[in-house]
Amino acid sequence: MAVLLDTKCLVCKKSSDIFNVLKESELEKIDCNKASIIYKPGEIIFKQGAPANYFVCVTSGLVKLYIEHVNSRNLIVGLTRPINYIFEPGPFVDHHHHVTAVACEETSACLIDEKVMKQLIKTNTEFANEFIKKISLQSVSLFNRISSCTQKHVYGRVADTLLYLYPGIYNTNPFLLSLTRQDLADLSGMTKESLIRVLKKFKDDNIINIEGNKLEIINRNNLEEIARKG
Template structure:
């Protein structure tokens, strides 16, 4: 019976996120009865910028990218998310639209939570509201870092910074390296794909990183950090 229920939702995904710790039994149950789990193949869009924001998701398996669709088909990747991570958006409590696009990069499981349910819980539970404020503010903090990253660093610094971000904040639990394709690396660092490729090659030629196809290993974190600082 319990296994059957797990088909509908993802079991205990919300208990793995600190933000949901403050929920009462009853509130957890409210979420559990409405939420459901969906699987995505690489390249599938989960949320599309411009559509109505009806749900948030919790990524329970796989890998997604969250990005802004900008001018002339250029995208700006704001973050990558791996399990267990919540993907919300600034449309919550404002215009209830999705202002970013979320796309699966690997085979991904996402657990959908209805925003109205969430809203109801926030209205009941101050601690949860505070946890959410904290979550939003910590995201704003990364955003500020990203501003400096993108507007005040040269291409070398941006690529180094992006690699360090992937290594330390996205794939922190992985042995060795990680995979990312060239276009995504370019979209993460706000430069053309060709420029990204060139910088990557330079870093490889200096043995700061190893590259085999899309698989990247950082060999010299210290020097990458220096490059990231200066630019």
């Protein structure tokens, strides 16, 4: 299972997302009230429905966030790369998680006590502001996802997924997928079989090249066109 890790917030401060507006004393406060943990691929960081009394900041690896459903089909609502705070509305609403977070690669994350975070939001207005900006960004991304999954056909949805993956999640082209085909399907709101057929079509049309887990985007303009038309 998860392994404990020891890192000071000050060290990873440089590129640390919303936390870089904090003073040293505030970061130390977080240091004293966080757990730094390593997860193996496939391990659950938190689960939909479970109590949410800490905030999670991803410090390395890749995390998928998905909504579970009775019929066992999941919908991935977002991927998180370091260094990034995972927005989960739960702590501010009903203290339960509304999505499940799972490590896709070996991942390290800091679990920060809810009380400390909330206190920082109340005492440091700059931090509160960054926090709101962060939430807003995630909301926009959520709007895009809803829009894609409910209003577009399979081709448009897969195009959206590919454009979301590069750049952003993967930053070389070609890149080596750490996501399974099922993950890509869950990210595109369709079955694995449908996803594979669409990828094959894209490959036949020379829009992408895919061999196993090596994926290359060849014609980005074409992908954007497909995403736009739906």
